[in-house]
Amino acid sequence: MKKNIFLKKIAFYIIIVVVWQLFSISNIWPNNIFPSPYEVGEDLVFSAADGSLFFGIGTSILRLLVGLVIAIGGGVVLGIFMARVEIVNQTIGSLVLGLQSIPSVAWVPLAILWFGLTDAGIIFVTAIGAIFAVTINTYTGVKNINPHFVEAARNMGAKGTQLVTSVLIPAAFPYMISGFKQGWAFAWRGVIGAELLFSFLGLGFLLNVGRQLNDVSQVIAIMLIIMIIGVVIDGVIFKRLEDKVMSRWGLR
Amino acid sequence: MKKNIFLKKIAFYIIIVVVWQLFSISNIWPNNIFPSPYEVGEDLVFSAADGSLFFGIGTSILRLLVGLVIAIGGGVVLGIFMARVEIVNQTIGSLVLGLQSIPSVAWVPLAILWFGLTDAGIIFVTAIGAIFAVTINTYTGVKNINPHFVEAARNMGAKGTQLVTSVLIPAAFPYMISGFKQGWAFAWRGVIGAELLFSFLGLGFLLNVGRQLNDVSQVIAIMLIIMIIGVVIDGVIFKRLEDKVMSRWGLR
């Protein structure tokens, strides 16, 4: 059963690569615009061989982790406050929505001014790009809690922190998971985007190098790496978390 | 009651501006790093006066709309397919997660390759930045539908498109709304980010000009405009939609 799914996936990706190769052989587009998978693979092997790829991956993931922890911690707290305290929602809430609509790239100049060309600057861009997604999903999750749950819990004496940890968070968890997922996606994008613009180590830097040199195959190679890491993190961490929660709620 | 909220909000924003002004007067940070609200306001008035601001806003919003429509349309269809057809989820689904983790800025070089320096290129970056958020939220929404709803509907003869439009979409709507909200946020960020990098008209272009000229107060002024538009669109469109749906579901 599981093996079957795996085989299907593999087959799917093989088909994609084959179609891609055929396209690039057909020479509809010139090679410097549309490189073949072979060239992309060559680029990958090359940067893996000289270690720069792994160093880049490590740097980016480290920054991601720090940024993400800040974003999830802050976002959950802010989201719960917004959902439960009307005045917070009315004031900070509207600000959050505004801040959420500012793209990470727009924060880069300010981040450089405020933090300099440091890891802190990149982490700032990452965290600020992700925190509001977590906030808004947590907020939505808490707002969508079946009111009977909260009533029953309060009735049985839950209040304050207890209410939050024993009821609000678990009850909002299906939404929050999707908030975390999105938070992580925002954060991952934020890291890469910030690195690309700061041009300061990491995968985003490698992407920028490829771009500066008009090396489309390197650009695509690094995009593939970014995707693969995305899929792996999602599959290893979030998918499991989600499956567990979904089956707990009888939704499977 | 409503007036009260409004007053509170106004008061909150006035406080922020006052604190900001006090900070910049205190000269903890030099002015070129941390401009005063007065300077920022001056910049706004100036760019409003010569019309460039309104032209920028108009351009950006037009691109946003086109990109968003594509993203929502495509995302909803893809999300429902992923949730209901296991093979689609197993193949395209994993690809979507990967694509979702690529930041909009990374698409810019490819967009220029494929579409040139055109509105289409910017719209491509916008749509591709938003579509996967909509997809994933729709997917989550459909997966989280109370299975009794679907069973009851199928039992009463709903199938195919009918099942989708009469049950899946309305039942998943609370999630989808949050997908649209996020989709729009991604799209708005995407437009601005793409304009910033393409540097081809729009608010993102103005932001880039501010940056290129190291004019922090212009950067902040444009960021404010981006935020305000974000808040307005969210308040006018999505808040209402959400309120309506929430009260319909008895969640208020």
Added chain:
Amino acid sequence: MTKLEAKDIVKYFKHDSHKLKALGGVNLKVEDGEFVCLVGPSGCGKSTFLRIVAGLEIPDEGQILFDGKPVTTTGPERIMVFQEGALFPWLKVQDNVEFGLKMAGIPKEERAQISKRYLDMMQLTKFADSYTYQLSTGMKQRVAIARALVMDPDVLLMDEPFAALDAQTRDLLLVEMQLIWEKTKKTILFVTHNVAEAAVLGTHVAVFSNRPSKIKKLMPVNYKRPRLAEDESLLPFQQEILSELRPEVKKS
């Protein structure tokens, strides 16, 4: 003519610590136009059995024959009234009732006519425009019954439809149910925990044993109609059902 036949239905459920054999080989033959009441201890598998007949759940062993053909999926000829309602929160009461008709493509005016009749019968006319969260539990259940009756199916599968109703409303509906059945000669499977209800309604009463359940006894009911809940003449028969049930409940 045999309308429905259950052949050795076995159903397992997975619980964290153990595997639960809910149905242990249920055999039941229902002739066209029979009204079979199913009674049994709580958690014995009555709802599960009904879901299997409806085609919403697949048995691990055995099969259901409908008009001699195996049941593989759900269909509007076998309509289920869910124990927990499963009303659609995004639709008004009237639209909920008309759902199946709409799916069948019946025009609006005709739908309104039909639904009006059943809303009147269920004393819900005043609430036609309300949403389900605005109803009391009993009112919701009446909507669910109306929604099923409107479909005019060959087989009606009712899972404790009167459980949340007050005695008076139930008495009215007991009479109503008999009239509907006599007029339309539908085949009805009716789960109830109320032996008086079973005695009033059924042409037969099927008593489930405890888990893993089978049908312990199929008792014909030979009293003339219309029967009333307060008929003292039914008491001995009720005692007979109870004496079959008592040892089952003790076991659990």
Added chain:
Amino acid sequence: MTKLEAKDIVKYFKHDSHKLKALGGVNLKVEDGEFVCLVGPSGCGKSTFLRIVAGLEIPDEGQILFDGKPVTTTGPERIMVFQEGALFPWLKVQDNVEFGLKMAGIPKEERAQISKRYLDMMQLTKFADSYTYQLSTGMKQRVAIARALVMDPDVLLMDEPFAALDAQTRDLLLVEMQLIWEKTKKTILFVTHNVAEAAVLGTHVAVFSNRPSKIKKLMPVNYKRPRLAEDESLLPFQQEILSELRPEVKKS
């Protein structure tokens, strides 16, 4: 000593097309240790009244006095068994039952002891480790009852707790309830639509009129305990309740 007093409770609800006066001035005095059964037509406002007593809903006029003090919020001295369960899907059965104890800070072993007693009483021991979606409706309701009893509150507010139970289980619980009440002399408000249940359990039966409802009649029940559901001597009293109820249902 008067434990609970409802003074002129009025409650309105907003429906799209009209405003609904659900409670039209409910007056009720409950002495310490009384067991008051509330009966009335479906949708008359019994659940609403209970929610107001629990402090979960605020009346538009009038007030509830508990031990002479006005009720403004919910509290563990007035525990409610919700008509629709409101069990927490993220907790196992045992953890659901222990929820209130955990909130009160009672240590794990002690909690386990207490919950075991009530799980046994409700015949749920085998399902202590299951999640709520794995239970039948009747089993869920038993969990909800256990969860409330465990709290050992001054006042127990029960909203049709036995509605989804089979006759046998209910008969057992009717005996159990009387024992619990006699031993602990709790004050109990018990909504039911089953007049036999009301006659067996109550020290008083309060009959609600139709909307806008008031308490039409408060009838003391003067039969010696323990009473059994099949006691023929209770029949005349049941008829008396019914004759009070009948005109109310007709009106609706």
Added chain:
Amino acid sequence: GSGETTHENKIRVAYFPNIGHAIPIIGMEKGIFENHIGADTKIETKLFDSGPQVIESLFAGSVDIAYVGPGPAINGFLKSENHNVKILSGAASGGASFIVHPNSKINSAADFTGKRIAAPQIGNSQDVSLRNYLSENGLKPVEKGGSVIVLNIPNPDIYTLFTKSEIDAAWVPEPWASILVLELGGKRLFFEEELWPEKKFASVLLIGREEYVQENLQVIKGWLESNQQTIDWINENPEETRIIFNQFMKKTMGQSLSDSVIDESLSNLEITSDPIPNSISTFAQRADSLGYLGRHGYNLDGIYLDINSNSQTEEVFTTHD
């Protein structure tokens, strides 16, 4: 060996991986800076690809000195607190050209109408030159109600659009100008220096934060000396310069340029410490008339670091006038 020394001093230098920045690239690769000041000062290099970002980093105090174009240098001076970002020396002059797409029929300014012409970022040297050139020829960009479509896009994107024939011409620095000519068959309509009064203009400058300079005069002195040494070496060894430059590209960017592109680029540039002050004030005038220097006028007094009270500094800064 940097291992044994404690390095109380350090100097953080920013530059681009670009042929115009040959001084820091070659000087670092050949160890000229390291040999001269490395004994007690740790050199940290930071690679950038946009001038404004360098200025932001100078403002944020995470960079001490930097090689940038005149646009960012002037902006940095004007926008910095107390004008503390100043020009220390020149680094390169010339090295920008106007390249016409092979399919496009542009032979002079008269053919610009309706054409799409690209230049890198707003406010950088080529952008200012292009826009100034337009107005001198009585033309206006579309956004000002004129007929020429000016596109401000990064150099790599100019290359891409050139391959796709989506632009008619581009005003770009080396090595991009040579790449467009040699790889894509572009036609060099003119060298930018042809349009300047003395046929030369500053294209790369060395700038620094004044408070850093004041506190580390010895280091700066050493740096400027090495700067000059490197210039001399480069001008004497063009072949080796090309080889070292390509090794550097390979090492940091994973890719190198073709020999012909580097040779061509180098021959179009002059590596010099002369900041060509006339060209800088002309440049500022042009930028100001385009509205790039703010709405409150500008004043370049004091843009060159020069502290009379300190004889040491004076000596340092008079060497190349």
